[in-house]
Structures are given as C-alpha cells and as structure tokens.
Amino acid sequence: MAIFLIVICVFLLCQFIFTIWNVKQFPTLEPVSSPSSDENIPLSILIPARNEEKRIEACLQSIVNQRVLPKELIVLDDHSTDQTRAIVERYAKTYPWIYVKSGKTLPQGWLGKSYACFQLAEEASSNWLLFLDADVRLKTGAVEAVYKQLCIQKTGMLSGFPEQKTGTFLEHLVVPMMMFTIGCHLPVKWVSTSNNPHFAAAHGGFIAIEKDCYLAVGGHEAIKDSLVDDMALARRVKQMGYPFTLASIHPFVYMRMYENGQEVWEGYRKNIFPGVNRNIALLSGVFCLYTILYLAPVICLLIALVQVDFTNICLAILCYGLGVSIKATIDIENGRTSAMAFLLPLSILTLIAIGIASIKIGLKKEGYVWKGRRYE
Template identity: 80%
Template structure:
C-alpha cells in the first residue's frame, strides 16, 4: 500500500506544480483610467426567460458603471413573470436600454442559442457582450473589458466570473468548474494553439467581435448544441480567430444556482454533452479523480485499522496535496479556500452528477431546464 500511495503522491505533486503554473497563465482584467468622453462600440446582450428574481440586480450593476455601453438589449424569451416590466422600468430612465420580444422557437434550435442569435441581429456595435441575467458587474468592469477587447481587435473573449454560492451543495460543486479547468486545460495553449480542443468558455460572459461572429456562422452554426458556449469557442478557434480565456473575477461575479436541486439539474444538463457525449473521456476523468482524490482516503481508513503508520502518513500527504490543489484554484478565483478540505466529497458529488448526466444522454431521455426539454 505504501508504494501505491507514493506513486499517487508523486502524481499529485506534479498536478500541483502544473496547476500553480497554469493558473498564472490566465490574463487578468485590470483597472484602467476612466475616460467619460471616450466613444464605446459595445452592445451588452442579455437573453432572459423568467428572470424577474435576477434581471433587476444585473441591470442595476450595469447602470452603476462609470462608462456605459452603446446599447443594452434584453430579449424577453416568452417570460410569464415580470421580467419584461422590470426591464422597461430601466428603459424609461436609460434610453440606451431596450427590451425585445423573442420570436417563437424555430425547429432545430435550442432556446438560448436562438435568443442570442436574435440579440446579435439587433445589435449595432463592433463588439457583442453576451451576459446571463445572474451576472453582476463590479465598478470599472465596462472600461476594463472594453480596453481588453480593443487590444485584441477581433475574435472572442470569455472568462469564469467569481462564483457566489449559498447552499452547501453549491459550495461543494459549483467551484469544480474552475477545478477542472485549472487541473486539465493548458491555458497557454488556449491562447496560442489553433486546435479547437484547447478551448473553454463561460456562457454567462462571452464577448465576440461582430465580424468574427458572422464569419463563424453565429449561433446558427451551433443552434442544436446544448453547451453553446464551448461550441462557439471551438468555432472561433477553428476559423483561426484569436480567443482569450481571461481571469475576470476581479470585475464580474454571479450566482449560477440558488439551490441544491438547481445545481444538480444544471450540471447534469452540461456534463455529458460538455465532453461531446464521450463515455471514454468522462469515465477516464472520473477514474483519475477516484485514484488521486478518493483512493487515498480509503487507504487512510484501511491503514488506520491496520495501524500502518507509514501508509497513514502517506495517505495524509496525498490528501493534503489534493486539498492544496483545490485551495490554490479557489484562491486564484477569488474564493475562500475553506471548502478545499471537503474535496473528496466534491469529487463524489461531481461523479454522481456525471453518471446521471451520462445515463440521460445515453437513454435519450432529454435534459430539462427552465421549462424546456433538451435532447
């Protein structure tokens, strides 16, 4: 057992070193001098379906900015609540805000992609910034983001907002998005490689230059993709446009889900489709996670029963390295590192959701989200 744990500890040490280096490769959005008279060609586009509990805070964070976008368009995607009325209230005060009614969903399209496509058609700026209704911008976000976009000139920029969590299951699972990015995706290759395999994006915050958007076929080219953000990022890289995955948490935050059930359903909808429905890839990742983060805990309990002091120490070392990896990623993304100590529980939760996602995908039962069913 001791030799086995030594091998795992070496693997974890390598993973720790890679993760620390990898997270430092993310370009960080930084504060820039405020220029109130500077013309800005940026359209903020928000698809909204029954978002009365979220949209007001989102819009308030935008109108509280020092620099306004050229326009802000909210697409009311057949909401049955007060979403439209709340947006119209803002539009009365800020003429650059408007709400647009969504058209009936076309056959072959998924809801969010169709909503984003309509927003892009209505936009009149060089850059399109797609935001989700649960995203909030901190002061200085617009000028910082726009400065980065102007430097990039074309292509696409995305990033993972700081994740606010409330319930215990949110604390366990939501930060695992950045855990997988930090551990497995070489961020440097995201910027430098033209291979679409090296792409990651967050649908809650995606900026794309308008000509680039049309050249890659827009959302119509990915209209049936359940994980639209990743699909759009891959299209950008396939067509040779620059793509940046940036650290945006200093200026952008969100609370994606507000209950354990929403976490389960949201991750279940995305996990299996997110790996292109590859059983081999998802199973391989989960086997690796089991080996690195769960097996040491099992070995610790066995060694404790057998009073094997060397194995106990090695198992604790492995656990400590795993916790250090998670803590480093959490800290780098503006989160507290306290929940890193529950990494094995987070891994178990992620595996359970992953296999539930795989089961639905293989049986073609369809994923349900916000009153719509997705195959």
C-alpha cells in the same frame, strides 16, 4: 498499499506544480484608473432572459452603475411568464440606451438560449457584442476594463469565468469544480496560442465577440443545436483562426449561477455529458482518474487507521493534503475562500454522481430539463 500511495503522491505533486504554473497563465483585465471619455463606448451588451425576475434587476443595476456605459443594452424577453419584461421596461424608461425585445417562436432544430442570442446579435449595432447571463453582476470599472482588452485584441472572442458566489451546501461543493477541472487539465497558455479547438474553454455567462468574427464563424446559428453553446462557439472561433482569450475576469465580474441544490444538480447534469461531446470513454476516464487520485487516499487512510499502519497513514495524509492544496490554489486564484478545499473528496463524489446521472439521461435520450424546456 505504500507503493500505491507513493505513486499517487508523485502524480499529485506533479499536478500541484502544474496547477500553480497554469493558473498564473490567465490574461488579466487591467483596471482603467480614469475613463478617457464620457461618451458611451461602442459595445452592445446582450442579455437573453427567460423568467429572470429574481435576477435581472440586479444585473441591470450593476450595468447602469458603471462609470462608462455601453452604447446599448438589449434584453431579449424569451417568452417569460413572470415580471422580467416589466422590470426591464422600467429601466428602459429611465435609460434610453436600454431596450427590451420580444423573443420569436423557437424554430425546429434550435435550442432556446442559442436562438435568443442569435436574435440579440441581429438587433445589435456595435462592433463588439458582450453576451451576459441575467445572473451576472459587473463590479465598478468592469466595462472599461473589458473594452480596453477588446481594443487590444481587435477581433475574435474573449470569455472568462466570473467569481462564483455560492450559498447552499451543494453549491459550495460542486460549483467551484468547474474551475478545478480547468485549472488541473486545460493548458491555459495554449488556449490563446493554439488554434487547436481542443484547447478551448468559455463561460456562457460572459462572452465578448467582435461582430465580423461572429458572422464569419456562423454565430449561434452554426451551433443552434449545441447544449454547451459557449464551448461550441469558442471552438468555432479557434477553428477559423480568430484570436481567442480566456481571461481572469473575477476581479470585475461575479455571479451566482444556481440558488439551491436542485438547480445545481439539474444544471450540471445538463452540461457534463454533452460538455465532453457525449464521449463515455473520456468522461469515465476522468472519473476513474479522480477516484484514484482523490478518493482512494481517503479509503487507504481509513484502512491504515484500522491496521494502525503509521507509514501508510502518513502517505495517505500526504496524498490528501496535496489534493487539498491543488483545490485551494485554484479556489484562491479565483477569488474564493480555500476552506471548502478540505471537502474535495466529497466534491469529487458528488460530481461523479451528477456525471453518472448525466450519462444515463444522454444514453436513454430522456432529454435534459432546464427552465421549463426539454433538451435532447
């Protein structure tokens, strides 16, 4: 057992060193101390909304509270059956640059969000398109900070992971694991410097893309049947040789993706297996690696405690501590508390359980259910 734990320690130490370096490679949005103009900037903020009455108002309010306003904000009401449209129309009466459009009937072969974004892009009149989810909130100075980076980049795509607000226990356990996976395994520096589409990550809640680039890569029409549309769009941008930036945006943007455990389970179940292109070998390999690195030391610790094996107790605790340190580093870098890092083994177990459920649905072709729609 001691040799096994020593090997894990070495791997985790290397992972820890890589993670510390990797999370520092994210480009950061720079704040603008004093906006240079009172005019609306040439940016179209586009929000697909389907039954978002609980979220859309806070999103809109965070935008109208900005010091610098976008040229236009367009919300696509995607056949909502609640008060989503009425809320947006109320804002549109006060702010003439806010518009609400009715979504068309979903055509055969399209997924709902991609078709909504496609319609929004057709309506937009600015050079830069910023797709936001209804649960995204912009902090003060976000619009000018984003636009400053877009002007430097000139074309291509920019995305980033908002600060994740969590409330329920399952949210605390699972939602931060998205950034844990990226921080541990995706060489962030290569996201911007390599055209290899494998080095890509994006968050569908925050995607800025230059309109000519969007049209050149085929927009959402080219990825109309992709469940993980954000990753698919990012890969197309990189394949076509356009600049792509995965930035640290959490100082300016935050969101609460899910509001209860059921939403966490269904949301991640929908994304995990399709997110690796339904590659069972890859996902199984990741889960095996996580089991060895983060779960096995806990099991070894329990065995060592029963056997009163002081050496193995110390080695197991060291492995556990390194795993916690990796998780804490990533959490802190993304504006979160490090307290939940101590529950990393439980987070790993939960993630694996959701992943298995995702694989099961994918293989049986039962279809993933999200917001009243079924996706194959």
